[in-house]
Amino acid sequence: MNTSPPRALIAEDEPLLALALQQLLGQLWPQLQIEARVADGISAVQQALTLLPDLLFLDIRMPGQTGLEAAAEIADAWPEEQALPAIVFVTAYDQCALAAFEACAMDYLLKPVQAARLGQTVQRLQQWWQQRQPVQGKDLAMHNHRQLEQLLGLQQQLLGQVPAALQIIQASVGNQIHMVRVQDIIYLEAADKYLRVLTAAQEYLIRTPLKDLLPQLDASEFWQIHRGTVVRVQAIASAQRDESGRLGLLLRDRPEKLAVSRLYATRFKAM
Amino acid sequence: MFAPAPLFRHAGITVAACLLIATALTALGQGLWDVNLAYSLAIGLISWLSIDLLRLRWRESDDIPWPRGMRGMAVVPLGIAAGLILGNPLGSFYVQQLHPELPAAARPSLWLPLAITMATSIAMSWGFYVVGKSRNLQMQAEQAQRQAAEARLSLLQAQLEPHMLFNTLANLRVLITTDAPRAEQMLDHLIAYLRATLAGSRHGTHSLASEFALLADYLALMQIRMGDRLSYGLHLPAELAELPVPTLLLQPLVENSIRHGLEPQLAGGHIAVQAGMLDDRHLLLSVHDNGLGLPALPGQPPSGFGFGLQQIRERLASRYGSAARFDLTADSAGGTRACIVLPLKSQP
Numbered sequence: 001m002n003t004s005p006p007r008a009l010i011a012e013d014e015p016l017l018a019l020a021l022q023q024l025l026g027q028l029w030p031q032l033q034i035e036a037r038v039a040d041g042i043s044a045v046q047q048a049l050t051l052l053p054d055l056l057f058l059d060i061r062m063p064g065q066t067g068l069e070a071a072a073e074i075a076d077a078w079p080e081e082q083a084l085p086a087i088v089f090v091t092a093y094d095q096c097a098l099a100a101f102e103a104c105a106m107d108y109l110l111k112p113v114q115a116a117r118l119g120q121t122v123q124r125l126q127q128w129w130q131q132r133q134p135v136q137g138k139d140l141a142m143h144n145h146r147q148l149e150q151l152l153g154l155q156q157q158l159l160g161q162v163p164a165a166l167q168i169i170q171a172s173v174g175n176q177i178h179m180v181r182v183q184d185i186i187y188l189e190a191a192d193k194y195l196r197v198l199t200a201a202q203e204y205l206i207r208t209p210l211k212d213l214l215p216q217l218d219a220s221e222f223w224q225i226h227r228g229t230v231v232r233v234q235a236i237a238s239a240q241r242d243e244s245g246r247l248g249l250l251l252r253d254r255p256e257k258l259a260v261s262r263l264y265a266t267r268f269k270a271m
Numbered sequence: 272m273f274a275p276a277p278l279f280r281h282a283g284i285t286v287a288a289c290l291l292i293a294t295a296l297t298a299l300g301q302g303l304w305d306v307n308l309a310y311s312l313a314i315g316l317i318s319w320l321s322i323d324l325l326r327l328r329w330r331e332s333d334d335i336p337w338p339r340g341m342r343g344m345a346v347v348p349l350g351i352a353a354g355l356i357l358g359n360p361l362g363s364f365y366v367q368q369l370h371p372e373l374p375a376a377a378r379p380s381l382w383l384p385l386a387i388t389m390a391t392s393i394a395m396s397w398g399f400y401v402v403g404k405s406r407n408l409q410m411q412a413e414q415a416q417r418q419a420a421e422a423r424l425s426l427l428q429a430q431l432e433p434h435m436l437f438n439t440l441a442n443l444r445v446l447i448t449t450d451a452p453r454a455e456q457m458l459d460h461l462i463a464y465l466r467a468t469l470a471g472s473r474h475g476t477h478s479l480a481s482e483f484a485l486l487a488d489y490l491a492l493m494q495i496r497m498g499d500r501l502s503y504g505l506h507l508p509a510e511l512a513e514l515p516v517p518t519l520l521l522q523p524l525v526e527n528s529i530r531h532g533l534e535p536q537l538a539g540g541h542i543a544v545q546a547g548m549l550d551d552r553h554l555l556l557s558v559h560d561n562g563l564g565l566p567a568l569p570g571q572p573p574s575g576f577g578f579g580l581q582q583i584r585e586r587l588a589s590r591y592g593s594a595a596r597f598d599l600t601a602d603s604a605g606g607t608r609a610c611i612v613l614p615l616k617s618q619p
Contacts, residue, residue, distance in 0.1 A: 015498045020445035092437035112441035
């Protein structure tokens with residue numbers, strides 16, 4: 001049994017809607033403490049990682065970054081000795097996202113949020129909260145692993161719905177434009193305002209953000225392994241854990257060792 | 272694209288015409304029926320095949336399956352020549368094989384087939400051409416109608432974007448209990464916006480004042496939702512208020528500014544919509560924002576971005592031809608500037 005009151009964070013950019021959700025939650029679940037209300041995807045990550053709440057209500061379309069991106073970033077940077085928060089997404093109308101939520105068994109709310117529907121969510125969350133044991137060690141890892149898998153599944157679902165089209169990346173080198181074949185790319189890495197594009201022999205810098213490029217790559221060929229890294233699956237030679245439990249990748253045609261972050265580490269398991 | 276169907280149809284009609292000619296000649300006492308049919312089929316089919324293949328080979332577009340200029344004029348004479356030069360020996364060959372008893376004089380002379388071939392080829396080519404053309408025109412008319420209906424529907428769909436509608440209703444739902452007068456205000460804006468949008472999707476033009484009123488309602492709705500993250504200015508000189516403009520012309524631009532410029536930007540921003548005269552014959556409409564600016568990937572605009580712009584271009588082109596202009600430029604200070612130039616008098 002969990003006796004301490006649950007703590008929640010609301011991320012919603014429209015002030016009236018954020019306030020209303022807070023009030024409605026107050027009526028339906030008086031024990032719930034709303035620790036913070038934020039209005040954009042960047043503050044959502046900052047506040048969530050500072051306050052470490054038990055529950056997140058995330059709007060999908062927000063300034064800065066979307067609720068989905070924020071959720072991935074939060075899960076990735078969440079302290080390992082803590083249980084991950086439960087996430088409820090809130091959206092007015094996103095057909096693709098809704099299908100993805102249903103497939104991944106994540107809870108979501110449709111705006112306008114109605115008391116009866118929110119009541120169902122609250123019931124489910126209360127149940128989850130009461131059953132949640134103060135878990136530790138191996139159980140915690142297992143517990144978190146399942147949730148990370150759900151989140152990653154959601155991301156994959158959403159990515160998979162955009163047709164991959166990109167064949168060539170145009171990168172400027174001096175006064176030339178190099179046509180880099182996507183099939184030659186080993187990995188992509190975000191670096192400040194640029195994106196590094198690495199082939200076996202060369203490195204290019206382009207200005208397109210990874211976020212914009214990723215949906216245009218074939219999701220079965222290129223795996224995201226970190227917030228800022230995407231690697232061609234076929235170029236990976238092996239994945240291994242170091243002493244501190246961090247997962248790293250060795251590549252076939254490049255000397256670098258690539259770090260895999262927590263969210264994406266769930267993809268690497270022996271068959 | 273090559274469609275074999277018209278070729279088969281033409282072949283059938285050609286054979287029928289050959290049968291008719293052979294029967295007519297026989298009835299007029301011009302030799303044996305089978306000899307006439309052999310000549311007529313040999314000449315007719317070769318002429319037809321040459322004409323049809325030549326016109327397909329030389330055509331310039333799929334819509335008009337007849338070549339232009341000299342080639343177009345040469346197709347029928349070349350077909351006739353081919354028919355006579357290749358078909359006549361075939362006919363003679365038939366006579367030699369099956370009717371060796373016939374004297375050479377009993378065979379049809381050269382002049383009669385020449386006249387008949389010329390008359391039929393020209394008449395039939397012209398007939399096929401006219402039928403094909405009218406079919407094509409009919410298809411084009413149907414297509415234009417379908418496109419117009421689709422454009423109206425997609426305009427309406429873009430206008431009544433579900434994300435905007437449901438978010439607006441969500442705000443309204445909150446205001447009803449917390450701030451009833453403001454809820455009423457918001458509802459009035461929503462009603463006016465919906466009414467103007469539905470009317471606009473049915474009519475081609477309305478006054479510039481109506482367009483600005485629609486924008487004012489839309490922006491007021493958005494401001495209730497976004498709070499101080501959105502500020503805006505609408506500037507319409509009184510003397511331009513009654514000028515006719517295509518309905519819902521500026522609304523997609525304002526929506527793009529909000530959706531792709533201000534909404535994703537943490538601090539929000541400002542939108543300025545202005546109408547003015549470029550010179551004494553051209554109206555200049557502009558939507559300017561200080562948002563995020565144009566997407567980084569040219570040719571891969573975020574979903575919903577390209578559609579509205581494409582539609583504006585198409586509507587301007589169909590109404591004003593090349594007299595109207597639409598430019599979307601990145602502002603040097605960040606943000607986006609969309610400019611539409613319209614001629615005061617639409618094209619004749």
